[in-house]
Amino acid sequence: MSAEPGGERLVDHEADSEDRAVEAALRPRQLGEFIGQERVRQQLDLVLRAARERGATADHVLLSGAPGLGKTTLSMIIAAEMGAPIRITSGPAIQHAGDLASILSSLQEGEVLFLDEIHRMSRPAEEMLYIAMEDFRVDVIVGKGPGATAIPLELPPFTLVGATTRAGLLPPPLRDRFGFTAHMEFYAPAELERVVHRSAGLLDVEVDPAGAAEIAGRSRGTPRIANRLLRRVRDYAQIKADGSIGQETASRALEVYEVDQRGLDRLDRAVLEALLKLFGGGPVGLSTLAVAVGEERETVEEVAEPFLVREGLLARTPRGRVATPAAWAHLGLTPPAQQAGQPGLFGG
Numbered sequence: 270m271s272a273e274p275g276g277e278r279l280v281d282h283e284a285d286s287e288d289r290a291v292e293a294a295l296r297p298r299q300l301g302e303f304i305g306q307e308r309v310r311q312q313l314d315l316v317l318r319a320a321r322e323r324g325a326t327a328d329h330v331l332l333s334g335a336p337g338l339g340k341t342t343l344s345m346i347i348a349a350e351m352g353a354p355i356r357i358t359s360g361p362a363i364q365h366a367g368d369l370a371s372i373l374s375s376l377q378e379g380e381v382l383f384l385d386e387i388h389r390m391s392r393p394a395e396e397m398l399y400i401a402m403e404d405f406r407v408d409v410i411v412g413k414g415p416g417a418t419a420i421p422l423e424l425p426p427f428t429l430v431g432a433t434t435r436a437g438l439l440p441p442p443l444r445d446r447f448g449f450t451a452h453m454e455f456y457a458p459a460e461l462e463r464v465v466h467r468s469a470g471l472l473d474v475e476v477d478p479a480g481a482a483e484i485a486g487r488s489r490g491t492p493r494i495a496n497r498l499l500r501r502v503r504d505y506a507q508i509k510a511d512g513s514i515g516q517e518t519a520s521r522a523l524e525v526y527e528v529d530q531r532g533l534d535r536l537d538r539a540v541l542e543a544l545l546k547l548f549g550g551g552p553v554g555l556s557t558l559a560v561a562v563g564e565e566r567e568t569v570e571e572v573a574e575p576f577l578v579r580e581g582l583l584a585r586t587p588r589g590r591v592a593t594p595a596a597w598a599h600l601g602l603t604p605p606a607q608q609a610g611q612p613g614l615f616g617g
């Protein structure tokens with residue numbers, strides 16, 4: 270099993286190489302095609318329409334939310350709705366202020382600059398970006414040492430779309446320079462069903478409503494995962510069934526790939542099982558739990574736990590990791606307190 274966050278898990282939020290290859294084809298191109306995120310869509314629609322009517326460049330937009338929720342897709346939609354070209358880069362790719370200066374100075378009027386992982390930009394680049402966002406200017410430093418001079422270079426107005434998984438990590442001066450901030454939420458199952466239907470149409474696979482619901486329910490609130498599971502179920506349907514996807518085919522396929530009804534995979538279940546079966550539901554320390562499942566501490570903490578916590582299956586307490594009643598129920602086990610007829614940690 271991969272210990273790398275972003276490794277080969279079917280339920281990982283980060284894009285793998287196959288995702289990258291097919292995602293372009295599955296991306297909604299217009300705001301009207303973008304599923305879910307109702308509030309963000311309405312607000313963005315107003316921002317873009319108003320800018321278009323004024324004949325102005327749209328305000329800078331900050332998109333925050335987990336990987337795979339559609340930030341890159343939305344940035345492309347913003348450009349398309351504004352009839353503007355888009356340039357895509359990321360914080361880690363901009364290590365020196367000079368890297369940013371050369372991108373900024375080559376932007377066309379109205380162009381959208383998508384800066385993914387904006388919280389991972391270097392400090393000097395970040396400071397250059399403040400001025401560029403506010404005054405549409407960069408100061409190009411010519412020469413070195415005491416003789417260096419800053420030559421101001423005017424930039425055409427552009428729209429910066431910044432994306433981050435952690436809005437809280439952005440320095441306030443940077444956050445304040447965005448005219449509009451959108452927080453992207455995890456998707457509801459019904460929205461993911463629509464994503465599955467839409468993608469199935471584009472991939473030319475037949476999927477019925479129960480099949481789509483089965484895939485959506487296991488997709489951890491994330492369109493990227495829904496699309497990935499759909500592709501794996503399609504493989505199964507092609508080899509083991511008649512090619513079309515119903516509830517039973519989807520369910521059997523995802524059993525083969527060890528993604529359960531709630532979207533937990535083998536690692537998630539191993540952590541829960543150890544916590545319940547070996548430690549009576551906890552509290553148990555992270556290191557002990559990691560040894561019990563034969564994984565690194567970081568893998569358990571960063572890869573498995575966030576989803577288990579979000580699902581209300583595991584709690585991190587000062588005394589250690591504790592399973593919730595929902596965890597016992599999910600694995601079909603009975604909590605020991607209940608077995609002994611006493612109230613448990615959660616009063617169960």
Ligand SMILES: Nc1ncnc2c1ncn2[C@@H]1O[C@H](COP(=O)(O)OP(=O)(O)OP(=O)(O)O)[C@@H](O)[C@H]1O
Nearest residue numbers: 292295296303304336337338339340341342492493
């Ligand atoms: N609202 C949506 N409706 C339909 N498809 C969506 C939606 N949001 C995302 N997708 C699909 O999910 C995939 C991942 O989306 P995208 O690359 O935009 O995510 P992201 O948030 O930018 O992820 P990352 O932060 O890892 O770059 C794309 O293929 C896209 O088609």
